[in-house]
Amino acid sequence: MAYTLLNTRPKHQAEDLNALLADAGIETLSCPLIEIDWLMPKEPINQQSSALKNDYDRAVFTSANAVTGWLCWQQSSPANRIGFKQGIAIGKATQNKARQNHIDLTCLSEQKFDSEHLLQHSSMQNLKGQRILLVTGENGRQKLPQTLKQRGAQLDEVFVYRRQPAPFCRLQWQQFLASKQPVLLISSLQAWEQLKSQLATYYQLKDLFNERAETQIWQAIDAVLVYSERIANQLVEDGYNGHIQILSTQSDQGVLQAIDALTGKSNQ
Incomplete structure (x- = not known):
């Protein structure tokens, strides 16, 4: 059919x-x-970039768009180059997009790809003192950042894209x-x-x-x-x-x- x-x-x-x-x-x-607008450092939403650390224990990428936006953001200025020891992808599509651009991200779930299942993973329970960077889109769900903070993470967020109605x-x-x-x-x-x-x-x-x-x-x-x-x-x-x-x-x-x-x- x-x-x-x-x-x-x-x-x-x-x-x-x-x-x-x-x-x-x-x-x-x-x-x-939905249309995607990539956010560059010159935009007000990314003025927090000057406060970001040079090195993180983990960076969590919430989507394939987060990977693309991160690459644009990093490449726009050497000052935006930020390192992390472990990269985490929410979803295989996110992981694959990163792999295509030579970024190594680990996907902690094999089937269900959302914030809830990421947060269920054993390695995401006790985060006290860990420096975590969340790479995401503007005005996303708050469950992930709120829970990471509640579990003790020192969390920074960088917003690399914006969703607009098409x-x-x-x-x-x-x-x-x-x-x-x-x-x-x-x-x-x-x-x-x-x-x-x-x-x-x-x-x-x-x-x-x-x-x-x-x-x-x-x-x-x-x-x-x-x-x-x-x-x-x-x-x-x-x-x-x-x-x-x-x-x-x-x-x-x-x-x-x-x-x-x-x-x-x-x-x-």
Whole structure:
């Protein structure tokens, strides 16, 4: 069965996934919900850079975008070159992005790639006196930095990118709903919130999960692929009652495997 995926990832992260799915005979429509702005030291958000230490016990990278932003930030000035004894990646995609750029990061979880599972690892329990640098995006979740501090870490944060809402891609959305087997990809809670906002405006709906919305939008979609259980829970809480498939691994390959799983179910 031929599925069509609405690839809602930021443009620079969508291209590799589109190529992978095209090789597998799966059609994609690119419709980014979030744009990424790289933050350079000249921007006010990074004025804290002068207070950062020259060497850390650990550096935690929260995403592949954190790796890319870190490289841009480090390369912009020799003064920004900061060392660390151990690098930690949240997720295989983050680890792979670092490896491609000759940065050695350890992934402490093999399957579940989020702050909660990182914090469950035995090496992340007693952090008293450890100097930890958190490399992340602006306005991210606070659970990770708060917990690291609570466990005794001397924590510094550097924000290397900013998420911005992308314009609504109306044409791609219309093509997506008109396709035979439409599958929606949601990679973050922010992307989901952005899509809801765009659809509420586009359809002039106050309630995105009433009977009219079900008929116009959600019943036309075969499944929603999500990157985490947390996103899946939010969809259910908001009122979505269609099929939700949680990726087994948060990666391009994980998306392909999830679509393959849908194909297997449809053939049963």
